[in-house]
Every structure is written in C-alpha cells, then in structure tokens.
Amino acid sequence: MTVFQAILEKIKAYDTIIIHRHQRPDPDAIGSQVGLKEILKTNFPDKKVLATGINEPTLSWIAEMDEVAYQDYEGALVIVTDTANTPRIDDDRYSKGDFLIKIDHHPNDDAYGDLLLVDTTASSASEIVTDWALTVGLALSDAAARVLYNGIVGDTGRFLFPSTTAKTLHIAAKLREYDFDFSAMARRMDSFPFKIAKLQGYVFDNLEVDENGAARVVLTRKVLDDFNVSDAESSAIVGTPGRIDTVQSWAIFVEQPEGHYRVRLRSKSIVINEIAKRHDGGGHPLASGANSYSLEENDQIYQEIKDTVAHATH
Structure with a gap:
C-alpha cells in the first residue's frame, strides 16, 4: 500500500479529523490545512473535520480557524500540514489524538507522527495535498481549489522560486479549472498597506550589503513601532532585499517583545x-x-x- 493510499484509509477509519499547521502561518500553511479540510468535507460529509490554530489577522481573507474543544481529540485522527518540527506546530494538543499524520515539504529532520508524507521536491504542502487528493480519486471543491491555489502561489513566490516544477504548474492548472476569483486573489496577494510601503523604504535605506551580495537589515521594536507594523505584518518585506540585483542572500532580524530576534533568511541560489x-x-x-x-x-x-x-562566489 502506498503512503497516499494509507492516508486515505486512515481518514476513512476516523469520524473526527483535526488538522493543524505551523505557528505564524503563511498562505501555504493555511492553504494546505484548510484545503485538506474542504476536500474531506466534500468527500466525507458525515465526518467532523476541524482546522485549529490561532487566527492570523493578515491572512483572515484566506480562511479562519474553527473552535476545537479538548474532547474533540478523544479518538480523533490528527493531521499536521506544512510543519517541519513539533515545536512549530500551532496548538500543542496535536499529540492528544489517537493517530498522527505529517504532511510536509520541508527537510524531514524531525520525523514525528505515526504516518508521514514528506516530499521535499514539492513546491508547497498545498501542492502535496492537491496531488494526494487527485491521485487517490477524491473530488475537489471550488473552496478547496481556492485556498490550495493560494498556498502554491504563496510558497512559489508567484511561480518565481526554483521550487516551481513542471508538476507544480500542472497541479496549479488543475486547480484553476475550478470556480474562484483568481484575479481578486492575485491582487490581494500582490498588495500591501501604505505603512508596509514605507517600511520597504526603510529597508532599502538601511540595508547593509557586502561586496559579494550578502545583506542584512535589523528591524528593532522602535522601528516596528514607528511604522506601526506588527511582527506578522513585517513578513511582507521579507523578499524586499532580493529585488536588488546584486543581493544574493540576506537576513532580516526582527526584534521580539522578549528581546531576542526572529531571523528570516532568504537566498536566490546559495543554500542557507x-x-x-x-x-x-x-x-x-x-x-x-x-x-x-x-x-x-x-x-x-x-x-x-x-x-x-x-x-560560493569564488
């Protein structure tokens, strides 16, 4: 039995399924989580299918989470999408179910779960979920296609990142056959508030770049407060340094309320x-x-x- 089929059989065996994703979600985390939920609701309408985690205000336009009670975990199947390791799982009740499945595309350094579907060649967890559903013969809905397409677009940087393969584009094309407002979604993903535009200006003005294209910028609490930008909102500028042709790899240091720094690392081609x-x-x-x-x-x-x-450059 393939892993794809084994996951389907586990889903068929449980009446309650609770789906988790990672903390500080991005479009792929929500897309894979809620996309899977919508697929299961369409194909197994008698099952109780819930998506849990903290609602991220900047991504509420994609989807919002369900209210999940502790008793829901009794005898439940738990699935975690787009999360490389257990400390990053949003809602630590993921271990309270009867069986745990991991669906992910990050390096499998933390092989948690009773059943694992990890494909590091996939562009996104949303691509994996879509591939799984189509392969095992499950029906997709317009709602599922919308959030899964969002996830793929988000994690491929609108199909610009090297993780975009022919298979990625094939799966995205399949999702585009469904009825959702593609243009509105694309505009929403490509737009940002005026305060983020101002923060981008700060990044360009304060970016430190060495002679080989290694770059960094530090966003202190004062900078975030001055621009009225939250930590989650600051993720909108993570790709900003990469738009400079001479920049190869970069780090954005974001000071946290506790005093430490969250570090966002990105690179055009050099492994970091x-x-x-x-x-x-x-x-x-x-x-x-x-x-x-x-x-x-x-x-x-x-x-x-x-x-x-x-x-890498010498």
Missing part, C-alpha cells in the same frame, strides 16, 4: 538552511528561519552568511 539549523531554526535550502538571542549572535549569523556567499 544549514545556517538556520545552527541557530535554533531550519527550513528550506533557500528560505529558512532562525532565532538570535543577542546582538553578538546577530553579527555571527551575518558573518556566516557572508562566508557562505563568499565561498
């Missing part, structure tokens, strides 16, 4: 996720996250980026 792993993080080869607990560690991370880029 090993740097993230050394600093309480991880992720994709070209898109990772880490944590820094001092200004000295900030400098250390930037030095590692500079060394990595210098080694």
